[in-house]
Amino acid sequence: MTKGRLYHETGMGSTSPRIARLTMPARAYTDAAWFADEMERVFARMWLATGRAAELDRPGAFIRRDVAGASVLIVRASDGSIRAFHNVCRHRGTRLCIETHGTFQGSIQCPYHAWTYGLDGRLMAAPQMDEVDGFDRSEYPLHSVSCETWDGHIFINLASPSASGPPSLAGQLADLPARFAPWRMQDLRLAHRIEYDIATNWKLVVQNYNECLHCPIIHPLLNRMHHYLAADNVPTTGTYCGGAMGFKEGVETLSNDGKRRRDYLPGLGARERALVNYFAIYPNLLLTLHPDYMMTITIWPQDCGRTKLIAEWHFHPDEMAKPGFVFQDAVDFWDRTNREDWAISEQSYLGISSRGYAPGPYSERERQLWDFDQFVLGRLKEPVSPKPRGGEGG
């Protein structure tokens, strides 16, 4: 695949030329070179949601995330800031840490030859290196990764810091901070996490999230909570799409029975209490805001046909402190609904991967899917700059 060129349709081409919006060609889902391109131009250049600042609750606390060929440590530094580093020793390249989360005791030490880095990434000790001509410890900090926080969500950006740094997270988020301010997301705390490993392309997960036409067929339980045609979508921007859905009569939140077992989140008005917000924040965060809790799903593509997902349920600490606090109703509801979505997304991948697939027509209710497709295609058409190279220290 020549990078940067437009992708043309192949396979069974039999769609009416009168249809304006069609699904993407099969190779957008099945071609390893296309996938590599997406990793380079989407995942390695945009801000990626990686987890919650609250989880890094003391100096040395860290989470590890692997994406686009990188392994990244996100660490609470001694000064309280959050820093991100490539999980690779500057000596002989050893993976520093194989755990997914934990706490470093004051420093990060390579398990092979004990090169030791501060929580800010500086190289503090490098046994036997002082005798090496021209070696200067200050030139071998961990390669840093850009890291910023929005309302409790940590984002990283793998793009190489240039003189000006990568585009800011604020620029990528646009009006989202204002839009979701009432939920006071930074106050919320993690109660439960489920990881999924599914056999589908990551884009089919986003597309599945962005329409509810399938709800009556796939989701008998969810369909009791919302009217599937009731989505009130906002205009799609270059970096997200989404909207809100109101509840059916008698439903107060998404739980197995529609009952709400926790107080409303404190910042919400009457309007926000009556609906669920569903936003796909490109490229890897599915943010679902309920009247009394938040579910986040982050998306970690592994290859064309395999995707890892981390789903987390977050609640208000005041509720969590109450003796009768429960959350299993919310977890059960969504775990069931998520698995319904993953199963059909896997079946979708099977069909798209097969010889009989041809792009098909989107309905008006699937406009956000086409918008998302255009976002992906737009990123792939960008001119390629030279491969990123770290400067001093990353």
Added chain:
Amino acid sequence: MTKGRLYHETGMGSTSPRIARLTMPARAYTDAAWFADEMERVFARMWLATGRAAELDRPGAFIRRDVAGASVLIVRASDGSIRAFHNVCRHRGTRLCIETHGTFQGSIQCPYHAWTYGLDGRLMAAPQMDEVDGFDRSEYPLHSVSCETWDGHIFINLASPSASGPPSLAGQLADLPARFAPWRMQDLRLAHRIEYDIATNWKLVVQNYNECLHCPIIHPLLNRMHHYLAADNVPTTGTYCGGAMGFKEGVETLSNDGKRRRDYLPGLGARERALVNYFAIYPNLLLTLHPDYMMTITIWPQDCGRTKLIAEWHFHPDEMAKPGFVFQDAVDFWDRTNREDWAISEQSYLGISSRGYAPGPYSERERQLWDFDQFVLGRLKEPVSPKPRGGEGG
């Protein structure tokens, strides 16, 4: 690999130039591009045996077969005809059906958004699509696959129907219908099926089937039934090779003890009662006709070194209706013999895949293997026409 060119020998070339017929080069068995070429030029253009019409015993009954990147549903339509379709929804490409066989209740509905097709493939319902500008249901039937039947065997052809359609099944079969008329195969009914998944190239399965020189070494039981040099082969044609083998003294059919526990098939004369016919009908049917039953093996290549096989045992319904009907003797005999063949075919693949392989000399008794090789090479040398594209509805 440049498509369409002649393949030249590589590797250890040390065979005497005086030998006229040699085995194929290693890459015919190990090169992924060669395999892809075979899928395109052999399996996607020829008629493939897929199963038995009798299995589709009511409207909606279907079997699914996956081959050459396609997933195909073969369905008994309401008018009694047998139809084949790509197992892919015209909307967003979802695999319609993940079962290998079953019965559709009057229509085929996509499990994602409920697009609904008739058993003839016509799109009957497409929720929310009527508001789409230019959408016309009649333009979105299931992509059809050519489907014909010979004497109870269903064949499909993945080649795109052109004005004239693909070459006819009758053309591919040549004189086989006349040759096998006495067995009245369409009357026979399935009694047992075994699926095998083996680590070898599909061509090594065909080659193994086409000679009995290995019988004294590999098949102690089979070798008690036939004399291994007694094959009476017919001249190979462009689409099949095969022949018959008579029984040794006291043997009446192929079963664990050579005894026959069922009446002769009604159409057979004295000559047909005294032998077994072994025909490899290119590219994917191994048809073995005994005095009292039929075994079919269909071949489903997965990649260079992996092949699925579906073996079925078919008997006359009059016999099956008898109180004392047994068939395990035939199944046991062949399951054992088949597994002996699969094991040596796997070992053969291991050797051919290794650095020490060079084409070797065929004996006169392996003439049919060389014929089969020429058939494959002949298909690969054909000029490539543009990639098939579906027309209206297919």
Added chain:
Amino acid sequence: MTKGRLYHETGMGSTSPRIARLTMPARAYTDAAWFADEMERVFARMWLATGRAAELDRPGAFIRRDVAGASVLIVRASDGSIRAFHNVCRHRGTRLCIETHGTFQGSIQCPYHAWTYGLDGRLMAAPQMDEVDGFDRSEYPLHSVSCETWDGHIFINLASPSASGPPSLAGQLADLPARFAPWRMQDLRLAHRIEYDIATNWKLVVQNYNECLHCPIIHPLLNRMHHYLAADNVPTTGTYCGGAMGFKEGVETLSNDGKRRRDYLPGLGARERALVNYFAIYPNLLLTLHPDYMMTITIWPQDCGRTKLIAEWHFHPDEMAKPGFVFQDAVDFWDRTNREDWAISEQSYLGISSRGYAPGPYSERERQLWDFDQFVLGRLKEPVSPKPRGGEGG
């Protein structure tokens, strides 16, 4: 990858230009084409250690080794010589033997059609071939592989015998025979074997073996036996690197407690009794000589990130004949230490494979690693001659 060109650095390039010796670029470890090149230019052209002559203790005794796409049988012939052959029948390419070791009864017979070879590789019987025009049995011996022995170690060379044969084993070994004469290795006998299958690149195994800077961190037990900075290395040559390490006070050999439970090997003087020799004999033998036993590890690369290792412990037969002979202390010590090395080598591979890797600086104590890198790079820069082809008989 264009073969024969110099490999240039990519990725995060941020190393000080003042550092003279850096680790290799990531693609040396992760690029399938680079690996294929190594197999062709290193493993298929150099002498490879395959096992011990003593294991082939009677005519017909054999071991099988698979490397660089070849499967090779190493056989004790009837005349007492050791011969090596490609494990591939000259008829239709079947793998002759699937066992890893055993004894042929006077001849090697293909299990498919019973072509039968002498222990010297000559084709003795080929059923049904006499009627083939131009067929001459003498033209179809097993393809032979060059095979030589050094002090009880069997080596093979996959390079095609030319008029002059491949470069001699003696040339590759240089001064090693003289250097290790006191250990009288050919007298030693195998007591135990452990096979490992690990997720790392083969070169990381060699590099790990060639430095002890990691010993205090990775090997608490080994570190009680040697001082980790006490290695006395010999100048690296084009075909090996290594050196000796003396024992700490009170240690007499490498066992779980440093105690020696066997007499010194008979040829050793006071100097050799006081140390362990560690030699990486390129490309695939790690030879570790103790005062009272020998450990060999042979390296069998499977792909970029997977390597099989065969570790063997060899002792003097006089000791093995004693009633109280024990060896488990030596096996336990090294099995534990080996597994520590394999784990960190796997972790190293993970880091080098990730986006954050850049070549890092070697210390002076890692000079042998850089030497080894130069050896590999030097082999890859050699001009490519045409693909090897077997001559008469292989």
